[in-house]
Amino acid sequence: MLVVGNWKMNLDLAAARQLSSALVSSLGRQDHVEVGICPPFVALDAVYSVLHGSGIRLGAQNMHEADNGAFTGEVSAPMLRAVGCHYVILGHSERRQFFVETDAGVSRKAVQARAHRLVPIVCVGESLPEREAEQHETVVQRQLRESLENVELNHASELVVAYEPVWAIGTGRTASPEQVEAMHGHIRRQLEHRFGRTIGAGIAILYGGSVKPDNAADLFDRPDVDGGLIGGASLKADDFLSIVQAARR
Numbered sequence: 001m002l003v004v005g006n007w008k009m010n011l012d013l014a015a016a017r018q019l020s021s022a023l024v025s026s027l028g029r030q031d032h033v034e035v036g037i038c039p040p041f042v043a044l045d046a047v048y049s050v051l052h053g054s055g056i057r058l059g060a061q062n063m064h065e066a067d068n069g070a071f072t073g074e075v076s077a078p079m080l081r082a083v084g085c086h087y088v089i090l091g092h093s094e095r096r097q098f099f100v101e102t103d104a105g106v107s108r109k110a111v112q113a114r115a116h117r118l119v120p121i122v123c124v125g126e127s128l129p130e131r132e133a134e135q136h137e138t139v140v141q142r143q144l145r146e147s148l149e150n151v152e153l154n155h156a157s158e159l160v161v162a163y164e165p166v167w168a169i170g171t172g173r174t175a176s177p178e179q180v181e182a183m184h185g186h187i188r189r190q191l192e193h194r195f196g197r198t199i200g201a202g203i204a205i206l207y208g209g210s211v212k213p214d215n216a217a218d219l220f221d222r223p224d225v226d227g228g229l230i231g232g233a234s235l236k237a238d239d240f241l242s243i244v245q246a247a248r249r
């Protein structure tokens with residue numbers, strides 16, 4: 001199981017240090033639950049100093065597809081590696097929606113992330129109109145196919161996929177465990193088709209969208225749900241720790 005906190009554009013440097021210290025002192029080294037946190041870029045270095053040696057892994061929320069160059073405001077894979085990142089979230093729906101990220105762009109970033117030994121957490125998920133039109137499986141299938149184009153894997157641990165239905169993000173409206181189970185099964189079949197049975201069966205598929213301490217266990221119990229990508233509830237140590245606890249059961 002894997003539980004990753006996506007802090008989004010929240011917490012200043014002092015608050016980032018405080019929250020990561022609280023997690024380190026409560027979690028220590030996890031047994032069968034892996035934990036990651038993804039602070040804003042400016043806090044990565046400071047948070048890495050806190051996490052170092054703890055078993056909690058660091059991730060970034062985005063990156064550029066080039067190594068370096070005239071791309072004002074961007075951050076590259078080698079830069080993320082240099083500050084201790086293990087994961088990088090790619091194609092989050094907020095980036096697709098507000099920053100016009102495309103599946104083709106996500107695929108180029110995912111290839112670049114792998115080239116620098118970062119583990120991409122590739123996000124997919126349908127909008128509410130797509131769900132209501134019963135297009136959700138088709139949409140997610142296309143997002144997976146195009147976002148993972150040219151991505152080569154030697155091992156399942158080199159990629160994480162997160163299913164985040166847009167209508168469940170930050171809305172308090174979680175997808176039902178049945179909806180999550182059905183979509184995760186669908187994603188698993190696509191991954192096995194794309195990367196072969198052995199690798200496809202081992203890739204972690206996270207659910208994200210209003211995961212809270214009181215609904216986490218029900219979601220994590222379902223087949224093909226290998227953990228969660230947590231937004232709002234990752235900003236409070238107690239809530240995040242309860243969700244990690246739910247993944248441990």
Ligand code: 13P
Pocket residue numbers: 006092164168169170171172208209210211229230231232233
């Ligand atoms: P919330 O948990 O706040 O709904 O956010 C989910 C998310 O977008 C994680 O990446």
